[in-house]
Amino acid sequence: MPNTENLVSLQADETLWERVFTVAPLVLVGTREPDGRADLAPKHLAFPMWGPWYGFVCSPTHATYRNAVSGGAFTVSFPKPGHVVLTSLAASPRYEDGEKHALEALETLPAREVDGVLVADCSFHLECRLDRTVDGFGANSLVIGRVVAAHADPDALRTLDREDDELIHTHPLLAYLYPKRFASIDQSLAFPFPAGFKR
Ligand SMILES: Cc1cc2nc3c(=O)[nH]c(=O)nc-3n(C[C@H](O)[C@H](O)[C@H](O)COP(=O)(O)O)c2cc1C
Numbered sequence: 309m310p311n312t313e314n315l316v317s318l319q320a321d322e323t324l325w326e327r328v329f330t331v332a333p334l335v336l337v338g339t340r341e342p343d344g345r346a347d348l349a350p351k352h353l354a355f356p357m358w359g360p361w362y363g364f365v366c367s368p369t370h371a372t373y374r375n376a377v378s379g380g381a382f383t384v385s386f387p388k389p390g391h392v393v394l395t396s397l398a399a400s401p402r403y404e405d406g407e408k409h410a411l412e413a414l415e416t417l418p419a420r421e422v423d424g425v426l427v428a429d430c431s432f433h434l435e436c437r438l439d440r441t442v443d444g445f446g447a448n449s450l451v452i453g454r455v456v457a458a459h460a461d462p463d464a465l466r467t468l469d470r471e472d473d474e475l476i477h478t479h480p481l482l483a484y485l486y487p488k489r490f491a492s493i494d495q496s497l498a499f500p501f502p503a504g505f506k507r
Pocket residue numbers: 334347348349350351352353354365366367369370371372373396398399400401484
């Protein structure tokens with residue numbers, strides 16, 4: 309009989325997620341600062357909520373959270389693996405003047421439906437209006453937006469005349485392997501859904 313005797317028990321506190329690798333996406337969340345500048349910050353705890361909602365986990369101490377609440381909107385850009393350094397730079401500390409000068413390295417485009425920017429040369433973008441925040445997960449909150457516009461690089465779109473494995477091979481996906489690694493996913497296999505599976 310399998311039992312738990314050979315397993316290591318871990319502390320169920322903030323150190324838990326440092327003990328193993330978990331697979332996450334890596335996106336750039338864009339918000340508008342009160343002085344009109346654009347802010348961008350990487351988030352890996354970010355996910356679609358089926359339907360037209362997208363959420364991410366954010367500390368209320370971050371400008372991203374404050375700006376999303378005060379401006380009522382945020383954008384999400386999905387960087388390609390080749391942009392991992394630029395993506396990381398968006399987490400650079402602010403200077404004494406409160407500015408994140410590293411953001412000058414990121415080329416942006418204006419969002420169409422909300423007040424914000426999208427990051428150039430990404431595979432996929434969302435424009436969201438703030439739906440709600442859910443506070444109280446320790447030092448973190450959940451920020452959920454309703455997707456009001458979405459844009460994709462046509463080369464990264466699934467189409468009937470292209471096999472999914474070939475699309476991922478030619479347009480790899482960026483994955484974040486928390487806590488400190490990333491991967492470029494260019495190989496994939498069809499998922500073995502059970503016969504009769506319905507979502
Ligand atoms: C790879 C990576 C992933 C991150 N993921 C998250 C995340 O999911 N949630 C979060 O609150 N902060 C995350 N951060 C930290 C913020 O991006 C970082 O603190 C940023 O500077 C906050 O900027 P802001 O104050 O302009 O919002 C991540 C940082 C890196 C480098």
